[in-house]
Amino acid sequence: MTPPAAPGTAAPRPRPAPAPVRWWRRPWILPLALFSLTFLLYAVPPYLSLDPADARLPVPQTPSWYFPVLVTHIFGGALLTLLVILQVWPWLRSRYPAVHRWSGRAYVLAGIPLVGVPALLIAPFSGTGFGTQVSNTVWAVLWLAFTVLGFAMARRRRFADHREWMLRSFALIYGIAFNRVVLVLLIPLALLGVDPEVPAEDPMALAPVVAAPSSFLSWIVPLLFVEWWIKYRGPRRRRPAAA
Numbered sequence: 001m002t003p004p005a006a007p008g009t010a011a012p013r014p015r016p017a018p019a020p021v022r023w024w025r026r027p028w029i030l031p032l033a034l035f036s037l038t039f040l041l042y043a044v045p046p047y048l049s050l051d052p053a054d055a056r057l058p059v060p061q062t063p064s065w066y067f068p069v070l071v072t073h074i075f076g077g078a079l080l081t082l083l084v085i086l087q088v089w090p091w092l093r094s095r096y097p098a099v100h101r102w103s104g105r106a107y108v109l110a111g112i113p114l115v116g117v118p119a120l121l122i123a124p125f126s127g128t129g130f131g132t133q134v135s136n137t138v139w140a141v142l143w144l145a146f147t148v149l150g151f152a153m154a155r156r157r158r159f160a161d162h163r164e165w166m167l168r169s170f171a172l173i174y175g176i177a178f179n180r181v182v183l184v185l186l187i188p189l190a191l192l193g194v195d196p197e198v199p200a201e202d203p204m205a206l207a208p209v210v211a212a213p214s215s216f217l218s219w220i221v222p223l224l225f226v227e228w229w230i231k232y233r234g235p236r237r238r239r240p241a242a243a
């Protein structure tokens with residue numbers, strides 16, 4: 001109960017009700033971790049046999065190094081998907097900043113040689129067409145650029161910039177998992193438009209139709225989401241003076 005005001009003094013102002021917690025500030029880390037783990041459990045096992053016949057995508061015969069580089073990329077990508085969860089978890093970042101620093105170094109120093117460079121090497125050989133080759137190449141170049149910039153900003157102690165570049169890098173890492181969501185949405189649309197002679201139950205028959213649009217959407221949509229967040233909801237927006 002608010003105490004009565006002393007004679008001659010103004011009554012204390014009632015405290016404003018706390019602002020409702022927005023959905024993006026709620027504990028989203030758990031759904032994100034579950035989504036990541038589900039994706040890894042689905043995407044990685046076919047490559048554990050190290051047999052190109054088990055791959056989920058058409059593996060070109062040449063160059064001969066394509067498959068080993070793809071497998072390196074996938075195992076490195078699995079590590080990075082797990083590290084991103086640690087990097088964006090606010091509780092861990094504030095409670096154990098040393099863990100954030102070390103897992104961040106691992107993200108950059110393992111990610112560039114094991115994920116980014118291999119992605120760039122295999123991108124021009126994608127068996128699903130020219131559109132996918134262009135999309136994958138741009139995606140790999142942007143990831144490498146954002147990650148190097150994020151690392152450089154941390155070294156210069158420009159932490160607001162570091163945070164923004166790393167968020168862009170994380171958005172692109174999630175492109176591959178988001179690709180599965182995009183495919184689930186695009187395949188029914190593609191089924192409406194494909195040649196009726198093409199057997200609808202054969203997913204590879206749809207590859208030429210959905211591969212390029214799904215590849216572009218997979219990384220552009222998460223990147224646009226992060227750009228929106230940085231511009232309208234990020235710390236610079238909330239605390240311009242602190243930034």
Ligand code: HEM
Nearest residue numbers: 043056057077078119123126127136139140143172173176
């Ligand atoms: C910036 C991040 C990434 C880029 C630029 C990238 C790029 C690529 C490229 C170019 C391919 C070959 C696709 C083709 O030939 O059509 C590929 C395949 C693949 N990547 Fe990545 N990737 C990234 C992140 C990841 C991550 C984090 C994982 C997690 C495990 C991953 C897992 C895979 C898998 C499983 C494949 C095989 C095809 C499939 O099953 O979808 N990638 N990626």
